[in-house]
Amino acid sequence: xxxxxxxxxxxxxxxxxxxxxxxxxxxxxxxxxxxxxxxxxxxxxxxxxxxxxxxxxxxxxxxxxxxxxxxxxxxxxxxxxxxxxxxxxxxxxxxxxxxxxxxxxxxxxxxxxxxxxxxxxxxxxxxxxxxxxxxxxxxxxxxxxxxxxxxxxxxxxxxxxxxxxxxxxxxxxxxxxxxxxxxxxxxxxxxxxxxxxxxxxxxxxxxxxxxxxxxxxxxxxxxxxxxxxxxxxxxxxxxxxxxxxxxxxxxxxxxxxxxxxxxxxxxxxxxxxxxxxxxxxxxx
Amino acid sequence: xxxxxxxxxxxxxxxxxxxxxxxxxxxxxxxxxxxxxxxxxxxxxxxxxxxxxxxxxxxxxxxxxxxxxxxxxxxxxxxxxxxxxxxxxxxxxxxxxxxxxxxxxxxxxxxxxxxxxxxxxxxxxxxxxxxxxxxxxxxxxxxxxxxxxxxxxxxxxxxxxxxxxxxxxxxxxxxxxxxxxxxxxxxxxxxxxxxxxxxxxxxxxxxxxxxxxxxxxxxxxxxxxxxxxxxxxxxxxxxxxxxxxxxxxxxxxxxxxxxxxxxxxxxxxxx
Numbered sequence: 382x383x384x385x386x387x388x389x390x391x392x393x394x395x396x397x398x399x400x401x402x403x404x405x406x407x408x409x410x411x412x413x414x415x416x417x418x419x420x421x422x423x424x425x426x427x428x429x430x431x432x433x434x435x436x437x438x439x440x441x442x443x444x445x446x447x448x449x450x451x452x453x454x455x456x457x458x459x460x461x462x463x464x465x466x467x468x469x470x471x472x473x474x475x476x477x478x479x480x481x482x483x484x485x486x487x488x489x490x491x492x493x494x495x496x497x498x499x500x501x502x503x504x505x506x507x508x509x510x511x512x513x514x515x516x517x518x519x520x521x522x523x524x525x526x527x528x529x530x531x532x533x534x535x536x537x538x539x540x541x542x543x544x545x546x547x548x549x550x551x552x553x554x555x556x557x558x559x560x561x562x563x564x565x566x567x568x569x570x571x572x573x574x575x576x577x578x579x580x581x582x583x584x585x586x587x588x589x590x591x592x593x594x595x596x597x598x599x600x601x602x603x604x605x606x607x608x609x610x611x612x613x614x615x616x617x618x619x620x621x622x623x624x625x626x627x628x629x630x631x632x633x634x635x636x637x638x639x640x641x642x643x644x645x646x647x648x649x650x651x652x653x654x655x656x657x658x659x660x661x662x663x664x665x
Numbered sequence: 666x667x668x669x670x671x672x673x674x675x676x677x678x679x680x681x682x683x684x685x686x687x688x689x690x691x692x693x694x695x696x697x698x699x700x701x702x703x704x705x706x707x708x709x710x711x712x713x714x715x716x717x718x719x720x721x722x723x724x725x726x727x728x729x730x731x732x733x734x735x736x737x738x739x740x741x742x743x744x745x746x747x748x749x750x751x752x753x754x755x756x757x758x759x760x761x762x763x764x765x766x767x768x769x770x771x772x773x774x775x776x777x778x779x780x781x782x783x784x785x786x787x788x789x790x791x792x793x794x795x796x797x798x799x800x801x802x803x804x805x806x807x808x809x810x811x812x813x814x815x816x817x818x819x820x821x822x823x824x825x826x827x828x829x830x831x832x833x834x835x836x837x838x839x840x841x842x843x844x845x846x847x848x849x850x851x852x853x854x855x856x857x858x859x860x861x862x863x864x865x866x867x868x869x870x871x872x873x874x875x876x877x878x879x880x881x882x883x884x885x886x887x888x889x890x891x892x893x894x895x896x897x898x899x900x901x902x903x904x905x906x907x908x909x910x911x912x913x914x915x916x917x918x919x920x921x922x923x924x925x926x927x928x929x930x931x932x933x934x935x936x
Contacts, residue, residue, distance in 0.1 A: 556765045562755040563735060564786040574785060578772040661771040662816025 443629035451629035452636060459630070461618060465637050468615040471527060472599050475534025479591065482535065483542040490543075491550050491576070501547065504540045512537030512594065513601045530602050537598040538591035545590065549583025550576055582658045589650045596642055682748075684870045685711040685734070685838050689743030692729045692896075703729045704896040706743065709889050711838065716864060716871040718885035718904075720878065721928065726896025727874045731842050734872060735761045747837055757786035760831040764843040766823045769815040769830075776802065776811040779830040787834065801833035802826065804863060821852040825859075832863065838870045845880070857883050858909040878924050882907050882917065890927055900927055 401409070410416055426445045433444035443451070455461035490497040512533050519529035553576055561575035577584070603616025613621065615638060622630035658664040692704035704726035711717045719727040732738040734745055736755035745752040747759065760782070762768070769778050779798035783789045789797070802811060805825040815823055824844055831839055845853045857880060864871055875881050881888050886905035891898060902924060911917040 554767055556763055556768045557770065559737060560768055560770065562737065563761050564782045565756050566785060661814055663771055
């Protein structure tokens, strides 16, 4: 089998003939997403600082540095980070509950054509409804407290996740299915070895959309009432700070919401994609 | 000659074992407008080490026959037997090599793709499976891309890896559905030569589907010609004497012309 073509075929592992010139290295650094993101954040901070100094009214618009100071202050003395942790804890509970529920629903839907159409119809009905609109109803049914929050959270996550997952499973290429069946895979082994990895790009994107919905829904719900009377949560922190006209703390709370959102997106989801679908060439 | 001629048992080499047997195979498709007959009472059999090529125009049901052989499609009539056992569903004793490049699972490296059926269908240990995968890959000339993901491979390399995966599983019969149709001409020639070499070396039993006459004559030891709409047997040719080195020779051109005529005149007669 030592033929010319097989050898020429084997050269995808290209070895560089020389290192990249430093100009191109710098150029590549400026093109990287990390650099561009940081540049945008710095620009926003500078513009904010300038606008606040011109306005010169810390009750309406505290400057970036004041908000930063308030952030440190609130983290150390006012339990801002504890509030954030409290929010994240509830969020994680609702999120995981919704993923389990969504996975169950989708499994039934994948197994049965009628259930699939049923799930698609219900998800299409409930998906456009902002989950926060269910809060009054949730309060009526479950009272003030975590149960209501979980109800709203699950609603925020389960429908977009189920729709994306269903779409992913339906989009599994025929060849992948045939390969799996060819090896005699059936039932749960077929799902685990073929359907789930093949649908993973859609599953991750569904989880990501679900996360974003959950996070904003939770903060909105907390603005109405805290997780419980004792520990507030991030939304409650913002609401309280506004009541007391600590506008710099309001900004510090908002910044925390944004930072946590960005962090989860950049670390958890991007990381998950990097070790899976990006490596597989399913996503650029 | 143009009437459907069942393959005579006497035409089979009697010394070798019969591996695959198709009797009166009829395949139907359900469409919006009703039941369509794709394949009508086709018979053939393949002995150990034989390479039977199903050849015909599109619509002759050759791919459907291969799907039925793989167990993906239930026959409406007739039977398919592998070593005497009736085929009732898909199984790793018949490995399919598809035309599509995405038959390699994109979430597995090349070596893991080849080891995959050994793990899930043959129940080998991870170490054993990878060892056999490595051996199969070096047989098809892929040794430097073991840990790469399929999307970094050329089309030819993907098909080589798919063939390695099929070889490693050591099926009773190898089923190939136009595996080289999407390759460029040079790569295709090389792959055909390599496939014959490997098949001879390992005494592989092969059912190969194509619509290219020269490919059929080069690869096959026997051709089974099918007409279209519905797929019916036209005739069979013995091409065991021809290999890739005969391309362009007078004898090769003659048999290619005969095959072409057998397919073409049938069409003409129906028009």
